[in-house]
Amino acid sequence: MDILSRLLFLMPVSGTLDTRCHFSPPWRLDYAATGPREIPYHVLLRGTAQVDDGENPVLSMQAGDILLIPSGVPHVLYEGSGALSTVGEMHRERGLKVRTNGSDSKPVNMLCGRFILPSSPRQMIKDNLPRQLIIRGIDEPDNFTHSTEEQVASTRLARLITLMHEEATEHGPGSESMMNHMSGALFGMTLRLASEGAEPPTGLLRLAQRPKLQPAFKAMFEDYSKAWTMAELAALCLMSRATFARQFGEAVGRSANDLLVEIRMANASKQLAQTSDSIPKIAQDSGYKSDAAFQRAFKKHVGMTPGRWRIQSALLARQD
DSSP states (O other): OOHHHHHHHHSOOEEEEEEEEEEOSSBEEEEOOOOTTEEEEEEEEESOEEEEOSSSOOEEEOTTOEEEOTTOOOEEEEOTTOSOOBOOEEEEETTEEEEEOSOSOOOEEEEEEEEEOOSSOOHHHHTTSOSOEEEOOOOOGGGOSSOOHHHHHHHHHHHHHHHHHHHHHHOOTTHHHHHHHHHHHHHHHHHHHHHHSSSOOTTHHHHTTOGGGHHHHHHHHHSTTSOOOHHHHHHHTTOOHHHHHHHHHHHHSSOHHHHHHHHHHHHHHHHHHHOOOOHHHHHHHTTOSSHHHHHHHHHHHHSSOHHHHHHHHHHHHHHO
16 A cells, blocks of 8 residues: 555544535634544635634635645634625535525635544644645646646546535535545545645655655554664665665654654554454554553553553544
């Protein structure tokens, strides 16, 4: 599997489409901070919008842009004329929430939802994404004369967004469920485009453009119980230890040892949540020589003991 497939296999992400927004200027939407398992997203189908999270420079969105807020911080979307804005009124159309204001002409059309992360530790996804991630203007296939891989991916994403828009507008039988499933697919396709862009964000998405480093990632992912040394990982990439450490740190933003621990903890948390294997067995499977060492590492990384994590995961599974 490629890097993105491995990441999504280990940390599967689902989605939910919460609201279709249909506005005339002036308008404003305020979003509170989301929970640790949620990443808000906004797909601007028509019109323009400004985004302000209170920390980064105000971001301008155009039709076709997709915005993710992996940090989950409070943020505001608005029409930027400076006029007194309205949040509009909410109503339901066949199960889907629709927010609109009173004007007949509504040049702004937007889909807003959340990606739902698994109950297992979320650092492996959130730490590999920036506070804001925007994919710019998804072009139509007819605009391409010589399609590159990135352009082909963007046309697929455009078709997915078109299908989501049609389901949101037509509200046929099962539309709500289908839109939620498509939201999950939207996450993977958005990350694919981000990883194939000219400047992918630091993290595993940037590692996707460093083929010389991928043998080390593949080895850590497939044999994470092994006590890998930096020299062994460097040798797999045909590099010196110093060159490997420097290039890996530049791409991923942390050391190979740190990433190995993340992979181990993600697999261990999944094993705790989905199996009845004993904690000593999971410790051994995760590359730890003693139960005590695993317990310390897990609590440091996750913030609770493996036993407590298993109980919490069972409770979350029942809630889901």
